[in-house]
Each structure stands twice: as C-alpha cells, then as structure tokens.
Amino acid sequence: MSSSFMSASFSKNKQKSSKPSENGLSNLQSFRGNIKTNTSSVPSSPSTEPKNSNIHNGMFKCNQAFAQKSKKLMGLLSDSCSILKQVRETNKQRWDLHYPFVSQMPELQSPIYDDKGLRIVSNKTQMSKFKQKVTDRLQFQSDMSTSQDFNSKLNVLKLDLKKGDTSSAETVFGDLKKDAIATLLDGCFANIIKRCENLHARVSDxxxxxxxxxxxxxxxxxxxxxxxxxxxxxxxxxxxxxxxxxxxxxxxxxxxxxxxxxxxxxxxxxxxxxxxxxxxxxxxxxxxxxxxxxxxxxxxxxxxxxxxxxxxxxxxxxxxxxxxxxxxxxxxxxxxxxxxxxxxxxxxxxxxxxxxxxxxxxxxxxxxxxxxxxxxxxxxxxxxxxxxxxxxxxxxxxxxxxxxxxxxxxxxxxxxxxxxxxxxxxxxxxxxxxxxxxxxxxxxQNVNDIKSIEDFARLEESLRTFVLKKRSKSKLAPAQHYLDNLVTDIGVLVEFNKNIAQRENYKAGIELEEAERTLNKLVADEKAAAATADEAENRTCEEIGDFTRRSLERAIENVDQFTSCEYHGLVYIWSYANDLRDSMLDEIYREVLASEENAKKQTAKCIDLIQDLGRDLRGEDKHINLDKMYAKRGTPISINIEISDFFDFNLNDRFSEELSIVGLTGAAVMCTATKLNGLSFLWDVTYFLGFNNMRRLLLPLVGLAGIGITTYVLYDTKRVISRKVARKIRCYLKRSDYVNSQANRIVRQGRKKMRLASENIRLRFRRAVEEENSKQVSHRISYKKSEEAVKFFEKIFSQTEVVSDSLEDLLGNHEWEDYEEIPVSD
Ligand SMILES: Nc1nc2c(ncn2[C@@H]2O[C@H](COP(=O)(O)OP(=O)(O)OP(=O)(O)O)[C@@H](O)[C@H]2O)c(=O)[nH]1
CATH class of the missing domain: 3.40.50.300 (P-loop containing nucleotide triphosphate hydrolases)
Structure with a gap:
C-alpha cells in the first residue's frame, strides 16, 4: 500500500476520533486522551469512565471480529487438513495420484472428458467460481521446459525433486515412476498437514x-x-x-x-x-x-x-x-x-x-x-x-x-x-x-518523570493497539493466504486426477466389455471345440474299427485262397503244413498291418482336424508322434500243426463236391438198378458168374478200390492240409475273438493319440479362458477402482469448493478491517 494512503488512513482516523462511539478506530486518539488519567490516578473501571469504556469497547469489538474470523479460519484449516488426510490416504492405499502438468503429459492437451470418456466443451457460465478457477489453471499452457516451471504451476503442492531448477521437465519427470511421484506427493502432504496444524495452533493461540x-x-x-x-x-x-x-x-x-x-x-x-x-x-x-x-x-x-x-x-x-x-x-x-x-x-x-x-x-x-x-x-x-x-x-x-x-x-x-x-x-x-x-x-514524581511516564504510557497504548491490529495480519493473513493457495492446489490436483480417473474408467469399461465378449466367445468356442473333437474322435475310431474288422474278417475268411506254398511231396508234408500255416498267418498279419496303417492315417487326419480347432489360440500345437503307435502288438498267434491236420474226416467239407458226383452216380446206378429190377440184377450177375468166381473177383475189386481211395487220399492231402490249417486258424481266431481284439487294439491306440490332441486343445482353451478371465477380473478391478476414484475426487472437489467458498466469504468480509489503521504489506 502506498505511503500516501497510509497517511490518509491516519489522518482519517484522527477525524474520526471525534466520534468514538461510531468507529473503533478512534481508540488510538481516545486512548491518548486518557493517558493522564491512566497514569496519574488509579485506573477507573469502564462503567465509571465513559471514554475509557469506548476505548475498551472499540478494542473489544476489534477483538470480537478477530475471534470470529479466527474461529472460522480454524474451522477451514481443520477442514482442509481432513481433506488432505483423505487424499493422502487414497494416494497411499488406493490410487497413486498423478501430479498435475506432469503425469501423462501428452494428455494435458487433451480435453476434459465426460463420464463416457467423450470430450466435453466446458461451459464456463455454468461453472462455479472455484471450478472455473481450477479449470483455467489446468488448461493454462505455458512454457514448462524445466521442472521448476511445473512446480511453479502449483503454489503449495510442490514436489521436492532435488534436481535443481535447470533440469528439463522431461528428464526429471521421465526418470520418475508413477509411484515415485505418489511417494513425493505423500511427503508433500505430510508437510502441508503439519503446516496447517501449525497455522491452526497459531490462529487458535x-x-x-x-x-x-x-x-x-x-x-x-x-x-x-x-x-x-x-x-x-x-x-x-x-x-x-x-x-x-x-x-x-x-x-x-x-x-x-x-x-x-x-x-x-x-x-x-x-x-x-x-x-x-x-x-x-x-x-x-x-x-x-x-x-x-x-x-x-x-x-x-x-x-x-x-x-x-x-x-x-x-x-x-x-x-x-x-x-x-x-x-x-x-x-x-x-x-x-x-x-x-x-x-x-x-x-x-x-x-x-x-x-x-x-x-x-x-x-x-x-x-x-x-x-x-x-x-x-x-x-x-x-x-x-x-x-x-x-x-x-x-x-x-x-x-x-x-x-x-x-x-x-x-x-x-x-x-x-x-x-x-x-x-x-x-x-x-x-x-x-x-x-x-x-x-x-x-x-x-517530578515534572520530568511525569513527562517520561506520559511518553511511556503513549508507547504502551501504541504498542497494545499495534499488536491488536497487527495480530489480524500477523496471525490470520498467513493462514488465509496459505489456505487460499492450498485449496486451489487441491482443486487442481483433484480435478486433474478426476479427469485421469474418468479416462481410465472409460477405457477400463471398454476393455471390460471387450473382455466379456471375448470370454463368452471363448467359452462357447471351447464347448464347440470339445464337442467337435469328441465327435471327430468317435467317428474316426468307428471308421478305424469297421475298417479293421472288415479287412480281417475278409482276410481270415479267404485265408486259404490267397496263400500258396511249394509242395515238395509227401516226405515234406509236415514242413509244407507249417509253411502253409505261417503263410496264412502272415497274410492275416499283413491285413493287421494294413489296418494299422489305415488307422494311423485316419488318426493323423483327425488330429489335424482337432488341432485346427485351436488355430486362434495362443501356444503351440502339441507334437504327437504316430510312428511308434503300433510298436507293440501283443503275443503272436501260435497254432501247432498236428497229425490230424493231414486228414480230413469231415465228409461234409471234404467230399462235398465229390459226394455230389458220387450221389448223382449212385442215383443213376440205383435208377438203372431199379430199372434192372434191383438186387435181382446183382443176383443174376452172381448167378451168371458163379459164386466162387464172384468171390474171387470181389477181392481184387476191393483191392482196386482201396488203391484208388489211397491214391485219391494221397492226391488230396495237399488240399486237405490247406483246408484243415485254414479251418484251424479260423477256429482259433474265432475262439480268441481275434478280429475284435485287434480292432479294439488298433482303435484304442488311435483314440489314445487323438485324445492327446483333444486334451491339448482343451488345455489350451482352458488356459485361454483362464487368461481372459483374469483379464476380465483385472479390467473389472480397474473399472471399479477408477469409478471409485472418480466419485472420491468429486466428493473431495466439492468439499474443497465449500472450503474455498467459505474462505472467499471470509476474505471478502472487510468488517474487521475497519479496525485496521496500519496497513501492513503481505
Ligand atoms: N538512565 C537510564 N538508565 C537506564 C534506562 N534503562 C535502563 N537503564 C540502565 O541501563 C543498564 C542496563 O539495563 P538492562 O535493562 O540490563 O539492559 P539490557 O539491554 O537488558 O542489557 P543486556 O540484556 O545485558 O544487553 C541498567 O543499569 C539500567 O538501570 C533508562 O531509561 N535510563
């Protein structure tokens, strides 16, 4: 304030002193007028001394104004402390605060977003004064090339970077992680809370x-x-x-x-x-x-x-x-x-x-x-x-x-x-x-002493008045000034963080929706893939089984038709029988091998199909080795050749053809015989040749027949062995349910491999679902967290706004200043 104003203030005061009751400012003059009374006699009580009473009343009023103001100020200091404590708590436990103008610098240029993350054009006319002040501060862009520039944007909430003023802001803040800023802010809050408590103690004193x-x-x-x-x-x-x-x-x-x-x-x-x-x-x-x-x-x-x-x-x-x-x-x-x-x-x-x-x-x-x-x-x-x-x-x-x-x-x-x-x-x-x-x-006392006493009394009075008036400035002004800066800083900090929280909330919302969609699709895909894999596996197993059964049954049925061994005569008949058996079994084994090959192909096809179900999933296809799929085949077939395998008494089989000829021949003979009148013909022949001649003729005939039969049997042994061994093999395989056991074995092995593939797919799906699930959980957490943060910052902002408004009222209320005469610079 200028000196002329100060002088005016004093002279004004002197004029006012004629009306002590109207203005407490007259205290000083009135006080001076009473010095003699006060020093030369026992002081009177206010009731007996009207002037003195006025002085006291003036001071009392001044004091009352001070008391009211300090009470309000203490309330505001306490409120600010409580707001800061809430913000500090949140910074410590729930939300790492971003420092305005530093965190996510590129986003500073970005506009303020609404609840849906959409840009909102601020309507300043609808904004409260405090909100407008904060918004203006946040949107104000200046050259912030050094860390000092950033710090200078806030009055009280300054970070102690200890890097000097000249480091570039990018260097300083680029080095700091988000949690490091939060830690620095925490220290800053602690200091501010302490400062507020000191100011409170000072105002309350x-x-x-x-x-x-x-x-x-x-x-x-x-x-x-x-x-x-x-x-x-x-x-x-x-x-x-x-x-x-x-x-x-x-x-x-x-x-x-x-x-x-x-x-x-x-x-x-x-x-x-x-x-x-x-x-x-x-x-x-x-x-x-x-x-x-x-x-x-x-x-x-x-x-x-x-x-x-x-x-x-x-x-x-x-x-x-x-x-x-x-x-x-x-x-x-x-x-x-x-x-x-x-x-x-x-x-x-x-x-x-x-x-x-x-x-x-x-x-x-x-x-x-x-x-x-x-x-x-x-x-x-x-x-x-x-x-x-x-x-x-x-x-x-x-x-x-x-x-x-x-x-x-x-x-x-x-x-x-x-x-x-x-x-x-x-x-x-x-x-x-x-x-x-x-x-x-x-x-x-003598005149000099009285003069000195008067001078001293004047000094005392000036001192009391000075202290009284100065107190508003010395005690309240720093607190007011500090509080004014503090609430604006809190507003800026809170609004800045609210915007960030809103953006994060919007982003988390979108990510959450996306994650939900992906998860639902994945779960559906997983089910479908499991069903498809099961269906493919079952179908393939059925096909393999059918194929194997058909092939083996055909092979067994025709085992004696496609096998041939060299027959070296009766002497080697035993070896022939063994070779024939081995050859027949080999034929069956070949069919088994062919079925296995088919099963491998079918299995590989099915595995490809199953693995293709997971083409969109992360992770590698499991390598399934089919080479050693049928390495073990169990106990080989063991059939021994026996003497009986050389004879075939089963006429049904053996003579089926021949008997039909014999039958036809017999029938013809019988017919002829009937025509020749049956046995009478034989009797006639016997009678004609004579019984003895007939008896002599019969033996050679029987011998001839025996030779013929023997010749026939020897001639037919090769076929008999083939039939008998084939029949023996068939019987054995039928008895041991060979076809089914082989089909089951081949199917089982194939299924095992296909199961590996489908289990791998299931596992990859499960992992993918788990991953999506945890993604969803983390998106939900950040959504909730940012949502809570937005609400919290809104709450804190309105609390700060209330403090700011009250402070504004307090600063705007100049009633108490009527008692101020000595202008004191801030
Ligand atoms: N004549 C005269 N003597 C004074 C006056 N005031 C103090 N003295 C004397 O000055 C001397 C020092 O007084 P102190 O009050 O002890 O001074 P101080 O400034 O407190 O001294 P330190 O604290 O020791 O620096 C004493 O002998 C006082 O009696 C005064 O107004 N007039």
Missing amino acids: TSSKVLVAGDVNAGKSTFVNALLKREVMPVDQQPCTTLFCEVLDVQENDGAEEIHAIKDFTSYKRTDASTFTVIEWNDLYDTIVNNEESGEYAQLKVYTKDRRNAQESLLHNGIIDIALIDCPGLNRDTLKTTALFARQEEIDVIIFVVSAENHFTLSAKEFLSNASKEKAYLFIVVNRFDNIRMQEKCRRAILEQIKEVSPRTHEHAEDLVHFVTSTAIKVEKDDDVNHSSRLSSAID
Whole structure:
C-alpha cells in the first residue's frame, strides 16, 4: 500500500476520533486522551469512565471480529487438513495420484472428458467460481521446459525433486515412476498437514508474541519490567541477558509462577517436566548470567502474574495477551541467533530497543534492515532518553537513521517510534508491600518523570493497539493466504486426477466389455471345440474299427485262397503244413498291418482336424508322434500243426463236391438198378458168374478200390492240409475273438493319440479362458477402482469448493478491517 494512503488512513482516523462511539478506530486518539488519567490516578473501571469504556469497547469489538474470523479460519484449516488426510490416504492405499502438468503429459492437451470418456466443451457460465478457477489453471499452457516451471504451476503442492531448477521437465519427470511421484506427493502432504496444524495452533493461540531485541545494555530488561510494572527480568549495568527469556502470563502454566529453563526449545512441552528444569526465582539472575559461559540453556520461560487489573494488564487483559521475549543484547555472536528467532512466524511484533546515547550500532542496523524485510513494521523504542540533553537533536538524528533501516517504520514514526526513559516507570518488586503504595508514589514524581511516564504510557497504548491490529495480519493473513493457495492446489490436483480417473474408467469399461465378449466367445468356442473333437474322435475310431474288422474278417475268411506254398511231396508234408500255416498267418498279419496303417492315417487326419480347432489360440500345437503307435502288438498267434491236420474226416467239407458226383452216380446206378429190377440184377450177375468166381473177383475189386481211395487220399492231402490249417486258424481266431481284439487294439491306440490332441486343445482353451478371465477380473478391478476414484475426487472437489467458498466469504468480509489503521504489506 502506498505511503500516501497510509497517511490518509491516519489522518482519517484522527477525524474520526471525534466520534468514538461510531468507529473503533478512534481508540488510538481516545486512548491518548486518557493517558493522564491512566497514569496519574488509579485506573477507573469502564462503567465509571465513559471514554475509557469506548476505548475498551472499540478494542473489544476489534477483538470480537478477530475471534470470529479466527474461529472460522480454524474451522477451514481443520477442514482442509481432513481433506488432505483423505487424499493422502487414497494416494497411499488406493490410487497413486498423478501430479498435475506432469503425469501423462501428452494428455494435458487433451480435453476434459465426460463420464463416457467423450470430450466435453466446458461451459464456463455454468461453472462455479472455484471450478472455473481450477479449470483455467489446468488448461493454462505455458512454457514448462524445466521442472521448476511445473512446480511453479502449483503454489503449495510442490514436489521436492532435488534436481535443481535447470533440469528439463522431461528428464526429471521421465526418470520418475508413477509411484515415485505418489511417494513425493505423500511427503508433500505430510508437510502441508503439519503446516496447517501449525497455522491452526497459531490462529487458535490468542496471545501475541512480542520480541524485545536491541543492543547490549540498551535497557531491554528494564523496558520489559516497565511494561510489566514489575521487576521480573534482572537488570544490570553489565551485559547480563545471555539467553532468550519469554515472559508469559501465569495462566499459561495453570496458574503456577515458575521459571522453566529449556535446553532444546523445539522439544519443550510445558506439561512434560523432562523437557525443562525449574529455576527458583532467586536463581534467575545467576542462571542468566552464568549461562553465558555454560551455554546450558537456550531459552527461559518465565510464567509470572500480571497483578494489575484486566484493562491494564499486558500479559493477560481479556482482549489480547502479550508474551514478551527479552533477547540477549546484539553483538557479532548473538546477531544471527536473534535474527533467526525474529524470523519465526510466531513472532507478531518486534520491538527494537536502542540506547538514545549510542544510536544504532552496526549490528543493530544489520538486524533492523533484515527484520524490516520480514516483518515490514518494527516498533522502535529509543530508551535512556533521560540521559540526553539535546533531546530534539537526538530525536531527529535517530529518526533519520530509522528512515534508512526501516522506511515504513519511519513513515509511521509517530506511532511506531518512541523516545522513553524506562527507569522512570516504577516497577513492583517482590518485596513491595502492596500495589497501591507504588501507584501513590507516582503522584509525587517530578515534572520530568511525569513527562517520561506520559511518553511511556503513549508507547504502551501504541504498542497494545499495534499488536491488536497487527495480530489480524500477523496471525490470520498467513493462514488465509496459505489456505487460499492450498485449496486451489487441491482443486487442481483433484480435478486433474478426476479427469485421469474418468479416462481410465472409460477405457477400463471398454476393455471390460471387450473382455466379456471375448470370454463368452471363448467359452462357447471351447464347448464347440470339445464337442467337435469328441465327435471327430468317435467317428474316426468307428471308421478305424469297421475298417479293421472288415479287412480281417475278409482276410481270415479267404485265408486259404490267397496263400500258396511249394509242395515238395509227401516226405515234406509236415514242413509244407507249417509253411502253409505261417503263410496264412502272415497274410492275416499283413491285413493287421494294413489296418494299422489305415488307422494311423485316419488318426493323423483327425488330429489335424482337432488341432485346427485351436488355430486362434495362443501356444503351440502339441507334437504327437504316430510312428511308434503300433510298436507293440501283443503275443503272436501260435497254432501247432498236428497229425490230424493231414486228414480230413469231415465228409461234409471234404467230399462235398465229390459226394455230389458220387450221389448223382449212385442215383443213376440205383435208377438203372431199379430199372434192372434191383438186387435181382446183382443176383443174376452172381448167378451168371458163379459164386466162387464172384468171390474171387470181389477181392481184387476191393483191392482196386482201396488203391484208388489211397491214391485219391494221397492226391488230396495237399488240399486237405490247406483246408484243415485254414479251418484251424479260423477256429482259433474265432475262439480268441481275434478280429475284435485287434480292432479294439488298433482303435484304442488311435483314440489314445487323438485324445492327446483333444486334451491339448482343451488345455489350451482352458488356459485361454483362464487368461481372459483374469483379464476380465483385472479390467473389472480397474473399472471399479477408477469409478471409485472418480466419485472420491468429486466428493473431495466439492468439499474443497465449500472450503474455498467459505474462505472467499471470509476474505471478502472487510468488517474487521475497519479496525485496521496500519496497513501492513503481505
Ligand atoms: N538512565 C537510564 N538508565 C537506564 C534506562 N534503562 C535502563 N537503564 C540502565 O541501563 C543498564 C542496563 O539495563 P538492562 O535493562 O540490563 O539492559 P539490557 O539491554 O537488558 O542489557 P543486556 O540484556 O545485558 O544487553 C541498567 O543499569 C539500567 O538501570 C533508562 O531509561 N535510563
């Protein structure tokens, strides 16, 4: 804000002071008007002192506005923390978050998609303000050639890449896997949550911390005691304050006046006695002085009671509680520590005490110019003013110096620069009899003292007002500013991830449908393939069996027709019979072999057909070796040749032809005989030749017949053997069910091979179904996961939007700012 505006603000305020009841801003003037009353007499209660009451009312209003605002802010901080915790939890357990502008960079250019993954043209007029802000941020494209550029797109959610600013974004983020980004984000969330908790604690803390820094022996401790109207801090002509001493109200320690000496103030817990040592009041001076050498303690917390009434009390006055931190005097050694201390966010106001005699030392100037960069406004107390004779000259000289080190403080010098004599303020010592005796002694003081008391009272009033007003800026503004950035970042992060989740959901939906279709088809194919394979296998087995049976039966039936062996006469008849048997069996074996060959061909054909059913499946066809398919054929046929195989008494078979001739001949003879009158003819012949002649003739006839028969039998033996062996083989094969057993064997072997093929196909189908099933499961999981993620991000977005809207209201509500007079830059 410009200085002219600031001056206007102050002058405006002065005009308003005539109407104290209308504006709380009149506090300052009204307060000034009451200084005398306040310092020269026992303070009156608000009810008896209307002006004082107005002042208090103004401050009360200001405080009320602050309380309301801080309450809202704390609520928003808690809400933001809870939102962040939800997002963090999801990032950890369910959904690896994508970092905006980095993850899936090419998709950044792609538009936002609707539920079906279709591009939606954003209708900005229908968008909420927050949504529009987030969308604009997401769609904003800039040169993002370095990782720093990416990080700069977000205010708070910055990834700690530790790669420097100059690495190209592609290099940096290309190196990072998705889960690495999620891990970085998790760390980022942890820090932000911690920061929000700190801000919450800071906003909820109604007290303000005022750091009293300054040169060695400038009178800081004396000044602190003068503010407290009680001798709390030890005062010495020698430099004595060697550590930071924070003076707090006794209520901060449950009403117990105690001094806690702290070695490590980062781990200090008032309720944990192990984090501090209690120092006796009498030992305070020694502890402070000795600490310079021992360096045992880093800080003291002095819980003390402000015995004044509420309106006068500094530490605890019902509107604003102030904790004073007395710093070690500045020198080369302490400068850095004090500067660091002053930079802490908890420090609301810095009071710099400078000795009027010494003006600003080099250390002081260095400290002030740094502190003014951090805090913008500094409260400067020029102490030991009583030691200055040419006070106006000194005042001018010091103001000139202030102009150099803190120009904005100089602009408001009237309120922020005070020339005082801290020793003029009477302080209560523990051995004082009572409070009233000290106050009454003030009445007897000389004119100079009264002037100093007035100056000091003015300083006090300015300080209280400054702290009160500054508090809104120092406590609330950082939280508001941080929250504003945070909710926008969360919005961007959540919206970005929602878009990604939507796209993934859409993709997973399509993939799921596709997988379902593929799976259903595969299951149907599997069934059909199994049926086809079974059918082909059965049909082939039937064909093989039929073929084998037919072939063998034919072969067995005609076993004696197609076999021939060389007959070398009766002497070799036995060998002939054996050869003939072997030849016949070979003929049958040949048929068996032919059937096996046929079975192999049929089996191979069927295997091809079965394997062709899995042509679309992944994996190799199983190689089925048919070469050794019929390697084992079992026990060969064993038929022995016997003597009986040379004789055939079966006339039916043997003489079937001959008998018919004989029969016909006999019939003819009988016919003739009948015609010749039967046996009478034989009797007539016998009678004609004579019985003896007939008897002599019969023997040769019988001999002839025997020779004839023998000749015939010998002549027919070759055929007899053939018939007999063939019959024997047939009988044997029939008895042993040879045809069926061979057919079954051949079929069984073939089926075994075909079964291998069909089982392989079944297995490949099963695997394919399992694969599709697991694909489907994983698509379903990612569909569900992305669906849940979309819902979650939508929920988080609306929660963030609520916080953002509330924050907007809070930022837009300037009612409380009416109490602001000193513009403070952010
Ligand atoms: N005349 C005069 N003497 C003062 C004033 N304020 C402090 N002194 C004296 O200055 C000396 C140092 O005072 P301290 O309050 O101990 O100074 P300090 O800045 O706290 O000292 P260190 O913390 O040790 O740097 C004491 O003797 C005080 O009595 C003042 O306004 N006028």
